[in-house]
Amino acid sequence: MQLEEISEYGLVQRIIKHFPSKSSRIVIGIGDDAAVLSLDPGKELVATCDLLIEGIHFDLRYITPRQLGWKALAVNLSDIAAMGAEPCFALVSLGLPHQTEVHFFDEFFQGFKTLGERFQTSLCGGDMVSSPRGLVVNVTVLGQIEASNVLTRAGAKPGDLLAVTGFLGSSAAGLALLKNDCLGKLPPEVEKELLKAHLEPFPRIQEGRFLALNHVASALNDVSDGLAREVKEIAEASGAGAIIYGQSLPLSEAVKCAGSYLKQDPVLWALNGGEDYELVFTFPPENQAKLEELRKMGKMGTPITIIGEITRARNVLYTELFHGRRVSLDRCGYDHFTRS
Amino acid sequence: MQLEEISEYGLVQRIIKHFPSKSSRIVIGIGDDAAVLSLDPGKELVATCDLLIEGIHFDLRYITPRQLGWKALAVNLSDIAAMGAEPCFALVSLGLPHQTEVHFFDEFFQGFKTLGERFQTSLCGGDMVSSPRGLVVNVTVLGQIEASNVLTRAGAKPGDLLAVTGFLGSSAAGLALLKNDCLGKLPPEVEKELLKAHLEPFPRIQEGRFLALNHVASALNDVSDGLAREVKEIAEASGAGAIIYGQSLPLSEAVKCAGSYLKQDPVLWALNGGEDYELVFTFPPENQAKLEELRKMGKMGTPITIIGEITRARNVLYTELFHGRRVSLDRCGYDHFTRS
Numbered sequence: 001m002q003l004e005e006i007s008e009y010g011l012v013q014r015i016i017k018h019f020p021s022k023s024s025r026i027v028i029g030i031g032d033d034a035a036v037l038s039l040d041p042g043k044e045l046v047a048t049c050d051l052l053i054e055g056i057h058f059d060l061r062y063i064t065p066r067q068l069g070w071k072a073l074a075v076n077l078s079d080i081a082a083m084g085a086e087p088c089f090a091l092v093s094l095g096l097p098h099q100t101e102v103h104f105f106d107e108f109f110q111g112f113k114t115l116g117e118r119f120q121t122s123l124c125g126g127d128m129v130s131s132p133r134g135l136v137v138n139v140t141v142l143g144q145i146e147a148s149n150v151l152t153r154a155g156a157k158p159g160d161l162l163a164v165t166g167f168l169g170s171s172a173a174g175l176a177l178l179k180n181d182c183l184g185k186l187p188p189e190v191e192k193e194l195l196k197a198h199l200e201p202f203p204r205i206q207e208g209r210f211l212a213l214n215h216v217a218s219a220l221n222d223v224s225d226g227l228a229r230e231v232k233e234i235a236e237a238s239g240a241g242a243i244i245y246g247q248s249l250p251l252s253e254a255v256k257c258a259g260s261y262l263k264q265d266p267v268l269w270a271l272n273g274g275e276d277y278e279l280v281f282t283f284p285p286e287n288q289a290k291l292e293e294l295r296k297m298g299k300m301g302t303p304i305t306i307i308g309e310i311t312r313a314r315n316v317l318y319t320e321l322f323h324g325r326r327v328s329l330d331r332c333g334y335d336h337f338t339r340s
Numbered sequence: 341m342q343l344e345e346i347s348e349y350g351l352v353q354r355i356i357k358h359f360p361s362k363s364s365r366i367v368i369g370i371g372d373d374a375a376v377l378s379l380d381p382g383k384e385l386v387a388t389c390d391l392l393i394e395g396i397h398f399d400l401r402y403i404t405p406r407q408l409g410w411k412a413l414a415v416n417l418s419d420i421a422a423m424g425a426e427p428c429f430a431l432v433s434l435g436l437p438h439q440t441e442v443h444f445f446d447e448f449f450q451g452f453k454t455l456g457e458r459f460q461t462s463l464c465g466g467d468m469v470s471s472p473r474g475l476v477v478n479v480t481v482l483g484q485i486e487a488s489n490v491l492t493r494a495g496a497k498p499g500d501l502l503a504v505t506g507f508l509g510s511s512a513a514g515l516a517l518l519k520n521d522c523l524g525k526l527p528p529e530v531e532k533e534l535l536k537a538h539l540e541p542f543p544r545i546q547e548g549r550f551l552a553l554n555h556v557a558s559a560l561n562d563v564s565d566g567l568a569r570e571v572k573e574i575a576e577a578s579g580a581g582a583i584i585y586g587q588s589l590p591l592s593e594a595v596k597c598a599g600s601y602l603k604q605d606p607v608l609w610a611l612n613g614g615e616d617y618e619l620v621f622t623f624p625p626e627n628q629a630k631l632e633e634l635r636k637m638g639k640m641g642t643p644i645t646i647i648g649e650i651t652r653a654r655n656v657l658y659t660e661l662f663h664g665r666r667v668s669l670d671r672c673g674y675d676h677f678t679r680s
Contacts, residue, residue, distance in 0.1 A: 027384055032577075033562060034388035034424035036485065041383050044367055045385060048374035051433035051467045082373035093391035093478050125392045127478075138433050138467075138478035140389055145376065152372050222373060237372075330343055 001102045008027035008329055011105065020107045020124040025088060026124055035124035043144040054134035062178045067199040068137070069111030075224065076141035077119060077203035078277040082222035083152070084212025087121040087205065092137040095131030104158030111258045119205050149212040154237035156219040156282035162234075162242060163291070164279045164309035165204050167197075167250045168227055172273020173258040183216055186261055186263050190254040201277040207294060207302055208279055216290045217281040226274040227307075228329040234282060242272075244308040244329070245298040246319040269327065271319070282310055296314070341442045351445065351468055359463040359605045363379040366464055375464035377429055378482040383484040383581040388419040393589060394474035401516045405444045407539040408477070409509060415564065417459060417543035418617040422562035423492070425485035427461040427545065433478040435471030458544050486642035488554040494577035496622035502574075502648035503631070505544050505619045507590045508567055509539075509606050512613020513598040514538030526601055530594040541617040542606030545641055547634060548619055556630045557621040567647075574622060575650070584611075584648040584669070586659040588607025611659070611669065622650055 016030050022269065028036035039045060052072055053060060063071070073090060081089045092112065096105070109123075118122060121141065156162075174194035177183060183191060204222070211217040219238055221230045227244070235242045249270045259266035270276075283291075291304050318327060343351065355408070356370050368376040390397060392412055401413070411428060432452065449463075456463060461481065496502075516533035519522060523531060544562070545648060551557040559578055561570045564619045566583070589610045599606035601607045610616075622633075631644050659669060 013435060027487060028423075028490060028492055033424065034386045036425075036487070036490050037385040037387060039379070039385060041381070044356045044378055045377040045482065046374050047377060047465060047480070047482060049431045049433050049465065049467055049478070050478065051435055051469050051478060053435050053469060053471050053476065056435075056470055074641040079373040083368075083376065085374065087374075089387065089478060091387060091389045093389050095393050095396075095476065103523065104398055125387060125389065129391050129393060130396055131393050133396045133473040136391065136393065136435065136476050138389070138391060139481045140387070140431060141374075142387060142482070143374070144383065147367060147376070147378075150368060150376050152368055199540065213397075241592070314495075321361055 001097070001132070003096055003100045003102060003105060004098050005100060006127060014106065014184035015123070016111060018113055020334040023122045026122055029124050035089070037124060037142070039088065041145045042146070044082055044147050046080060046085040046143040047140065048076055048138040048143055049138060050079070052137040054111045054136070063199050065107035066111035070115045072114050073115045073141070074201045074203050074277060076139045076224040077115070077121065077205055078224065079203070080141055080143040081203050081205045081279060083145060083314045084149055084174055084220060085143040086206050086209060087119050087141050089124045089142040090116060090121050090142040091124060092126040094126070094128050094331045095136030096128065097131055097135060125284045132142070132186035139207070145212065149219055151220040152237065153219050153221050153234045156234050156238035156240055157284070158310050160218050160282040160284055160310040161288070162231065162280065162282050162310060163304055163308050164223065164227070164250060164280045165207050165302050165304060166276070167252040167255065167303065168223065168276050169255045169269030169273055169279065170194050170197035170253055171201065171275040172269035173197060173255045173266065174264055176264065177258060180262060182261065182289070186257060193254040194258055195253065198275065201275065203277055204279045205252050206297055208325055210294050211281055214290060216287050217283050219315040220279060220281045223275055223276040223278045223280055226272040227280060228271040230280050230325045232329065234280070239314065240311070241311040241313045242308055243311055244319045248305060248307045249307040250303060250319050258320050342438070343436055343440045343442060343445060344438050346442060348468060355449060355463070356463050358453055363462045366462055367663055371466050374381050375429070376474070376580065377464060378483070379428065379484045382486070384487050386420055386423055386425040386483040386485055389417055389420070389478060389480040390415050392477040394476070400475070402589040405447035405453035407616070409448035410455045410540050412477045412479045413455045413456070413481070414541045414543050414617060415459070415478045417461065417545055418562040418564065419485040421479055421543050421545045421548035421619060422560055423485060424489055424548050425483040426549060427483040428457050428460050429464045429482040429483040430456060431464060431480040432466035434468050435476030435635050436468065437471055437475060443671040459601050479649055485552065485581065491552050491557055492577065493559050493574045496574050496578035496580055497624070497651045498652040500558050500585065500624055500650040501628070501646050502571065502620065502622050502650060503646045504563065504567070504590060505547050505617070505642050505644060507592040507595065507643065508616050508618065509565065509591055509595045509609030509613055510537035510659050511541065512533050512609035513595045513606065514624065516602055516604065517598060520599065520602060526597060530597050533592065534598055535595040537574060538615065539614065543617055546617045546637055550634050550637060553620055554630060556622050556627050560619060560621045561618055562616045563616040564614055566612040567620060568611040570620050574620070578650070579654065581651040581653045583649055583651055584659045588645060588647045590643060590645040
């Protein structure tokens with residue numbers, strides 16, 4: 001069944017069935033002109049949005065509708081994590097081609113819901129329109145945080161250490177496997193790990209909250225556009241510089257395996273690939289002991305790797321990767337608009 | 341100069357120049373992973389979003405970038421007005437074709453800003469990506485309201501009267517002039533009024549606040565998809581029905597003039613045209629005297645017209661337009677997905 005056989009009203013009813021407004025935070029949920037929502041007293045509102053366009057951000061040959069629903073929420077939750085905040089609500093705008101199947105629509109919201117439930121994030125509103133050329137998804141996530149705990153990119157001090165959660169480059173490696181049509185050529189567990197990193201990233205909400213609530217970090221960013229660019233943003237916002245220790249970058253065995261097969265340097269995936277949705281943060285050395293608790297977080301624990309330091313010399317980022325040479329990273333990272 | 345000659349960072353800097361975070365409500369504004377925002381203590385958060393896609397919602401042959409920036413915000417402010425709330429913040433996601441001129445970008449934000457300043461609505465965040473096929477705009481507006489003053493669509497009681505602000509059908513008439521290539525064929529003041537209604541709608545924030553704060557209305561909606569559909573939404577949400585008095589619909593002289601020239605019944609523009617962004621509301625008859633104050637609102641006053649009543653008979657809407665016949669309006673209004 002295609003969407004054009006169902007009215008907009010019918011689609012909204014399907015969504016309401018997926019997302020009954022169970023949360024006591026939702027005063028007025030889906031279906032009116034706007035949602036009315038409660039935050040905890042004394043907390044500030046946190047707001048972020050991401051626009052995903054077919055052919056730019058996703059390719060429906062590679063990602064299932066369920067994964068797309070998951071990922072569209074995940075990339076926004078990652079921005080909430082990058083402030084140290086807790087997510088509460090989401091709004092979804094969909095531009096849907098006429099031939100869209102209702103099954104696609106249902107699967108999208110199933111993926112969205114599965115991740116939302118992991119982080120108590122309720123869908124509370126949105127918009128649905130037809131799109132003449134390709135699928136368009138915009139997600140807005142609203143969260144909250146105590147004003148005194150907000151973690152921005154500006155706050156790193158010379159001498160602070162630089163660390164990341166999890167592994168880097170896995171998402172870019174997964175994308176490379178898809179684009180180079182390599183599925184079935186590497187061990188299944190390698191492919192599974194890398195595809196999952198790219199198609200179903202898991203936002204580091206708990207870890208961001210830990211860093212904020214315990215005043216561990218001095219600056220925080222999520223790794224959406226490649227480590228090089230994220231570190232540069234922290235350095236610039238903080239009026240400082242940074243050195244990334246190239247040999248310390250956390251690369252999983254799966255990434256190394258894919259790099260070896262595709263004859264790619266996995267370090268470049270880590271620096272420039274993007275979409276890892278890990279957290280990169282700075283902290284004063286005296287807080288290093290507090291990271292132990294973070295390492296034990298979650299069922300599987302959270303790998304934390306120190307990958308560099310903040311320097312007084314501004315606007316200059318180096319990596320000591322290439323046989324001891326220092327390479328400026330000023331021109332790295334994904335940019336939507338400049339010619340590459 | 342085209343956007344691809346400027347980095348995403350450069351574009352964000354241009355926006356920051358347009359919108360310095362002057363508001364004391366903005367703790368962290370544009371430029372970090374998410375915005376951190378303050379609401380007034382004791383008020384609830386109100387959230388809405390609208391997705392506008394080139395070729396569906398706007399045609400760049402007809403609308404200037406400045407008008408598009410205005411309108412993209414206006415349609416969201418209208419949803420905030422339709423809850424009786426006050427707007428505070430906006431987030432904008434833009435999907436921009438590569439050949440977009442920087443001038444276009446600047447003009448869009450100029451229009452957005454001009455309207456935002458009228459209603460103390462600060463741009464606090466967003467997203468900018470490239471779009472391979474046409475311009476995409478998503479705006480999220482965040483507002484606030486006292487929980488006890490929220491006005492939804494559900495609240496109309498049989499015997500309540502039905503009223504609208506301003507005139508209806510003007511936006512549809514303006515669009516008809518553009519689509520039928522009639523510019524220059526009607527008196528200039530007629531064309532000006534109708535084009536303005538379509539391209540630069542003025543959201544009824546003040547009027548919505550008045551209705552909410554003074555507990556005048558029992559249900560409230562904005563007229564985005566045509567009066568017929570909006571009244572039907574109120575009736576259904578309230579578990580009631582409604583009669584629209586066809587002969588009472590407020591049609592401006594300009595709409596009648598355009599209707600006569602184009603051989604169109606302006607009543608159908610009012611019922612089905614949409615995009616008027618007026619408010620339609622219900623109120624108990626004893627509150628009628630309070631409407632006088634609303635009529636005096638604004639520099640020019642706000643026309644308020646009683647156009648019908650709420651009935652016990654459910655799910656059935658009639659109009660007495662056509663020579664005294666009662667016509668069901670069940671199938672009227674714009675729907676994005678059903679075949680028309």
